[in-house]
Amino acid sequence: MAARETWYRWQEGALLLSLRVQPRAKRDELVGPEGGYLRVRIAAPPVDGKANDHLRRFLADAFGVPRSRVELVAGAQARHKRVRIQEPRKLPAPIEPE
Numbered sequence: 001m002a003a004r005e006t007w008y009r010w011q012e013g014a015l016l017l018s019l020r021v022q023p024r025a026k027r028d029e030l031v032g033p034e035g036g037y038l039r040v041r042i043a044a045p046p047v048d049g050k051a052n053d054h055l056r057r058f059l060a061d062a063f064g065v066p067r068s069r070v071e072l073v074a075g076a077q078a079r080h081k082r083v084r085i086q087e088p089r090k091l092p093a094p095i096e097p098e
Contacts (some may be wrong), residue, residue: 006036008095013061015095022079023051028058030092037080052076055083064089069095 008019018037025041032039044054052072060067064086075081 007033007038011084013087015088015091016073017079017083017085019075020079021051021054021055021081021082028054030062049076055081059083059085062090062092 009016018032020037020039022039022041023046024046025043026041027041029041031041032040040055040058042051042054042058045050056067056070056072058088060070063070067087069086071084071086073082073084
């Protein structure tokens with residue numbers, strides 16, 4: 001039996017993610033699990049909150065929810081972030097429902 005992933009968990013219909021974000025990438029993408037984080041690349045620069053706004057838009061699209069359902073819980077000024085996605089409508093690989 002595989003070890004349980006530690007970078008995501010479900011909590012009352014919400015998906016909680018631990019992310020390692022790389023700003024100023026060539027393109028936006030979910031790279032995959034890396035250690036205890038889901039590695040994400042985004043094209044926006046980490047200036048004046050632009051990267052965080054861009055990350056929320058990207059995740060909203062990836063999980064099929066309005067941007068208002070993507071909440072940055074921790075790490076606004078850091079590469080390591082925690083995000084809550086309320087009732088995701090789709091789950092990109094490598095996330096599987098419980």
